[in-house]
Amino acid sequence: MKNIISTILLASGLMLSAQVGINTNSPKAQLDVNGDLNLRDRIAVFNDTDKSLSFGNNDQLLVSQGEGYAPIWKTLRIPEYEPNKFYLIFNNSFSDKVGVDLSYSEEPNMSTSKAATFTKGASFGSLTGFKKISGLSQKISVFSTESKAYFQFETVVQANFTANGSTDTSIDYACGIFVDDKLINLRQSNLKASSAQFPFLTHNQIGVIENLSKGDHTVSVGCSRLTSYGDAPNRRLAIGKNTNTNINSFIAQSSLKVEVYEVPQAFNTIIN
Incomplete structure (x- = not known):
């Protein structure tokens, strides 16, 4: 009889009150339970x-x-991670069709040797003559103190050389991969005149950096025209864009692939 009366009273309370509290006199919802809830x-x-x-x-x-x-x-x-193993956490790629133009007047007057200037960790601002390829400047995120970031940069370099069989006409250039405006990788190359007009070449480089601090970082790519030989001072050098119509902007565009591998430091137990 007591159970029947209690049930009737509870049902009456639910019908008469907009909010019901269990173990509380001030319910904050239509049903407010202050304590454990066991659902069978x-x-x-x-x-x-x-x-x-x-x-x-x-x-x-x-x-x-x-x-x-x-x-x-x-x-x-x-995902179920195994301790002390690297996993691919971030993977993305970017492209740019704007590129950079580099004229003879922009060649840096280097007071020190290239070996002394192009060192790991050199700041972008200290490398005179470098221009960033704007579309390749992107943010990446790192979530672990143990990480390896890989960067693959590819572009096309073209000069508007006229047909010239002499290899004395050429341009030295360099491209660097930067993280937070610090140099992590650099490649130098040379584009030579040939018997064909408007020569071009494909430039490819890979950079690696380990154990970036946790948080957001900015990766970017910058290039510089270093030295001109022969008739090259009168010629235009373009990186990531075409100088002439024997190739187009689609062929000349730049791309940057980014992969970040990490040893996860936050583990979530999976119960099957």
Whole structure:
């Protein structure tokens, strides 16, 4: 009899009150439970559109959609990491069709040798004559103190040389990969005149840096025209863009691929 009376009183309370509190005199919702909640059966979500009940699937979680909207079932996918192993965490690629033009007047007057100037960690601002390829400046994120970042840069270098069989007409140039405006990789090359007009070459380089600090970093690519020989001072050098119509901007465009491998430091236990 006591159970029947208690049930009747509880039902009456639910009908008469907009908010019901269990173990609290100040409920903050229609049903406010201050304490442990033990459910012995299923939880269902009512779909107001088709008036159906959704019980979800095994290993799904209820996720709030905000005030005024019913929660929905979501599957939480957490990869299972093995300690002390590197995993690919970030992978992206970027392209640029604007490129840079480098004239003879922009060649740096280097007071020290190239070997002394082009050193790992040199700041972009200290390398006179370098221009950034704007579309390749991008942010990357690192989440672990143990990481390896790989950068693959590819572009086309072209000069508007006239047909000239003499190899004395040529231009030295260099391209560097920078992280937070610090040089991590540099490659120097030379474009020579030939018997064909408007020669071009494909430039490819790969840079690696380990254990970047956790957080956001900016990767960028910059190039410089170093030295001109023969008739080259009168000629234009372009990197990541075409100087003449024997190739187009699609062929000459630059690309940068970024991969960040990390040893994860936040582990989430997976219970099957």
